[in-house]
Amino acid sequence: MYSIDDVIQKMDAIVEQCSRENLRAGYFAVLYRLVTICIKEEIEAGNFDDNERMEKLDTIFAQRFFDAFDAYYNDSGDELTQSWHRAFEAAESNRFIIMQHLLLGINAHINLDLGIAAAQTVESENLEIIHNDYNRINAILASLVDDVTSNISGISLFFGPMIRLAHGADEMLVNFSIVVARDGAWEFAHKYLTAEDKELAIQKRDAKIADLAKRLTQTGPFVSFIIKIIRWGEFRSLQTNLVRMI
Numbered sequence: 001m002y003s004i005d006d007v008i009q010k011m012d013a014i015v016e017q018c019s020r021e022n023l024r025a026g027y028f029a030v031l032y033r034l035v036t037i038c039i040k041e042e043i044e045a046g047n048f049d050d051n052e053r054m055e056k057l058d059t060i061f062a063q064r065f066f067d068a069f070d071a072y073y074n075d076s077g078d079e080l081t082q083s084w085h086r087a088f089e090a091a092e093s094n095r096f097i098i099m100q101h102l103l104l105g106i107n108a109h110i111n112l113d114l115g116i117a118a119a120q121t122v123e124s125e126n127l128e129i130i131h132n133d134y135n136r137i138n139a140i141l142a143s144l145v146d147d148v149t150s151n152i153s154g155i156s157l158f159f160g161p162m163i164r165l166a167h168g169a170d171e172m173l174v175n176f177s178i179v180v181a182r183d184g185a186w187e188f189a190h191k192y193l194t195a196e197d198k199e200l201a202i203q204k205r206d207a208k209i210a211d212l213a214k215r216l217t218q219t220g221p222f223v224s225f226i227i228k229i230i231r232w233g234e235f236r237s238l239q240t241n242l243v244r245m246i
Helices: 004-021 026-044 051-073 082-091 098-122 127-154 159-165 169-174 178-194 198-217 221-232 238-245
Strands: none
Touching: 004 026, 004 051, 004 238, 026 051, 026 098, 026 127, 026 238, 051 082, 051 098, 051 127, 082 098, 082 198, 098 127, 098 178, 098 198, 127 159, 127 178, 159 221, 178 198
């Protein structure tokens, strides 16, 4: 990947493949495409402290998702982390709701990939030089996740009513926070940048994030009941849902 336009073009191809092959990984791919388009607009508007560097971060970051996707679905031979394997494995099942598929992708990409991409962007420089822009990118992600969550009732008939009925069960369901993920990824970026054995650092972090993925899918009885009802309302085809999300 050389530019953010290349990234968007690759994402278009992934979304098309997911629609054609009925891959639930397309839910995260659509969200990520929207995030990348927003980041491109911010870069073109000159809203980052260093716009060229943020394009570099975006391409490094996206490449980790592309490598994982191609390793799992296209037999590319690229290395596949446990975190992404859990997300893609869950996407093979019809037991999970759209929101869970989104969160599993966010979990792998933010909690694991973002810290690596941030460190690789600055290379030997001080990581703090990108902190402001790092937070801006995460603010874009959080805003779009909020938008998708608020609009998900359009493709998930019972999502809104059941979450309101559950009085906060959405927090139990996600067991996840964009802010916590952002801060954890930043902390890991520091550890990765200074690690003597970077592959070992990735493996240790990956094991923790894969465990969080397990908790996103292995919910307790109450949340599992809520999920079951929500799933009944997600009866439209994946192709229809992806079009509505774009």
